[in-house]
Amino acid sequence: MRARIVDKNDILKIVDILRKDHEVIAPFQGRGRDSFFDVVTDANRDQVKMHLHNPYYPPKRYVLPHIEKLFDIDQAKMDVKAAYVEPKRAIFGIRSCDVHGIYHLDRFYLGRDYKDPYYERLRRGLFLVNVVCTDKELDIDNGCFCMCANTGPASTEHFDLQLMDLGDVYMAVAGSPKGEALFADPIFKRGDDSHVQRRRSILNEVRKHFKLAVNWYSAAVRYITTGQVPEELWAQVGNRCLECGACTYLCPACTCFTVADRKVDGKVVERVRLWDSCALSGFTRMAGGHNPRRAVHDRRNRRFFRKLAHYFVQRELSMACVGCGRCIDVCHGDIGMPSVVEIIRRGCAGKENDSTIIKR
Amino acid sequence: MTQPSSNDKNIYLPKVAILDRVQDEIQEVKTFFWHFENPADQEEFKKFRPGQFAQVSIFSQGEFPASLPPSPTEKETFFTVRTVGSVTSGLHQLKAGDKFAVRGPYGNGFPMEQYYGRNLVFVAGGIGLIPLRSCIIYALANRDRYKKIQVFYGSRSPRELMYTQNLREWEKIEGFEFYTTVDRGDADWKGNVGVVGSLFKKPDVKVPVENTTAFVCGPPIMFRFVIKDLKDMGFHDRDIVSTLERYMKCGVGKCGHCCIGMAYVCTDGPVFTYEQIKKLGEDI
Structure with a gap:
């Protein structure tokens, strides 16, 4: 360079x-x-x-x-x-x-x-x-x-x-x-x-001036990837979600969109795509009403799984989090990325079941 | 009308199709026979595999993913669709000669070549027969490549059996075991009454377990019980395959709606083995 x-x-x-x-x-x-x-x-x-x-x-x-x-x-x-x-x-x-x-x-x-x-x-x-x-x-x-x-x-x-x-x-x-x-x-x-x-x-x-400099991603990635985050912990995160979708809309690495047809005039229809959010309850609801992710914590779980699971990190060559901090400022329930990483780390640390340790 | 070549690479651009005729199946379910306006598109589309799906557009209503019930070995292309939402209702209102649009085929489909030399067991519940029909017809067209073929099909009542013409043909084919059951019979029904799993336990039915692939498709409750039955019989998780459905917008792994655990149903699926489904880590 x-x-x-x-x-x-x-x-x-x-x-x-x-x-x-x-x-x-x-x-x-x-x-x-x-x-x-x-x-x-x-x-x-x-x-x-x-x-x-x-x-x-x-x-x-x-x-x-x-x-x-x-x-x-x-x-x-x-x-x-x-x-x-x-x-x-x-x-x-x-x-x-x-x-x-x-x-x-x-x-x-x-x-x-x-x-x-x-x-x-x-x-x-x-x-x-x-x-x-x-x-x-x-x-x-x-x-x-x-x-x-x-x-x-x-x-x-x-x-x-x-x-x-x-x-x-x-x-x-x-x-x-x-x-x-x-x-x-x-x-x-x-x-x-x-x-x-x-x-x-x-x-x-x-x-030296960064106030948030110890975010334990590696621990969170490991706990999420190996499925060790207990359901109660996700429920705890989900309970704090107001389902506004702001974190996903402001996230520089969020990609999801929905598609809609809009009438322009009597003759022409345009098909547009719009930002969508996995926080919203209709995100996975199928025609006929069946929704595989009904509980709010299922959806919150989804966001952090998609961002931090090792499989996706490997696929995109980077975590789907860039550390911009927008989700922290915008979230009313204080479940921005660093908070959730911290909740996962505290909730999972020391609770790894013995069999996985022995296998390693 | 031929699309300009630059459009061909646009993954979101559907191609115009013409509806040939509509056939009633059961209540709320119809089969729509169609072909692409452009013969080249039709030729290209016919390379689909059993188990793949396509995105059907009704302009001004939207788009929905639909399984492909025809086998690539058949001449006609068609969809079998139940009215559940606004776009499917839009499709149901079309008449022969009307135009709509289709893009696809998408998804992985069933790896039918991998099953050469194996027994095939199909278990379908209700409209779960739609995606499996493609494999059954494909397997019959390549009969010598597969060993035993068994089809178990259950529906709520005799009036809700689909593809009646196919069913009548299947009953007559030799070397092909075909069993139906209904949850509630009526006056004319002489066949089995009970859930689809009850067929496995009938004395004259012998389900091969060794060297067998089981295809399961149906409503979630039926899926759970059939899996249990198959596991009890000794089936390995990797020998049970199914096809999942999800809310989808793009069909090409971009919109994010169909993502379950580690997989995008549209590009990594919709066909998964039960072994994979268990690892996805979310509800089916």
Whole structure:
């Protein structure tokens, strides 16, 4: 990987360069803690923030929109027309956790027997400019646990360009040939060893500011994979679930969707897909009313099983949790990922039955 | 109408099909004979395996997964569907000549080649015969490749026996044992009365256990009891196969609705051995 140095005052010029042939999405500060991703225009270009709380509404919507048209059907002619969108888009200022979220979606939607043609088209033109979380007040929230999920604070791959604040300058690291091509612009200057040293010491310092740094994933993965989590423990988690679905909607690694037909006018019907959530009771209900997952804890169990069971970790090459901490902030029942991992660890530790220990 | 080639790779795009005729089976259940508008699609589709399924679209209503009751050795393609929800009701309202859309076939299907040289025992309850019909017809078409073939079919009443034309044919075929039973008989019923498991215990029935694969499909309660009966007879978990049903939206392992434990029913299933089903770790 190649790196360059960019002067602090020049950093938004990268947005300008990208805007020449991309629609650029960047984070903006709202009121209070609130922040959001939006399209950069001439009017708001100067308000693009390098350091801010990671927006709750994840950037996964740029590859998996919450409502996405699949195709139009002319009912009289029975003519089915696929509705493809293939934008050239760049996300400027995407955090390391969300970069890994998109990588996880890539593995899921493109890495299996069937490739998703809609996802593929949205992803193909997507350029990711990762910003490393270095500001301990703004970038690192109470709920951030990317260190446990091994996704941050500085992503090591899956981005096109990575920017890291070194004080007076930024270090730009190219993660792809497309990213490296940007280095042709004169704002990217050569750096020296002192910059590399500074990068290392800043990262070491930043790591100390994570309040959630001991999340026992490995234990949870083992207990879940070997089926040692007792039913009562799942019931305990389920009892705290309000079935709002917010954790799944905000999760950068959640993939489930439902499909619906909507009437556009008298003649045309469109088929759309919408984000769906395993927290909702209708998720597995079949026509005729039979629902294999009736109890709420069956459904909560499902979410954590899907995210942490070793089989799926192997299949997607990563856990379906990136440590962004959104589920912690949004959950009314305090069953975000770290809480559940902790409940499982405490509930299962020391209770492994003897036979499994002997077998090992 | 031929689809543009770019659409062919779109896994969500259904292809237009024409309904040929509708046949009543039992109350609320009808068989729909259809073919694709584009002959090339029909040719491609005919490569399906017994036990696979397809996604049926009624535009403006939605899409549902349907088992494929025909065997690839048969000429016609058809679905047998009960009205349970809005899309299936939509299908039931169609008449011959109407158009709808189908995509598929999806799923793993039964590995019929693996069963060459084995005895086959089919146990079906009610509309559980729909997916098993495909295997039975396939096995009959390749009769010399299999040893003993037995079919046990149970339904609630004589009026709820499906595929009556097939059943009459099956009764006459030599070297093919076919038994039916009903939960409640009527005045004309001369056959067995009782649950499907009661057939195993009849004196003239001898179910082979060694070198045998048992296919079980039916409502959950029947499934549980038949499994118990088969286990009592000495069947190994891996020699019992079944096909599961789930709420599905995509059929290609993306939407997440059909995921049970470690498996996506649409891509890893719908056919599972009982050994696998036990490991899934969720209700069937």
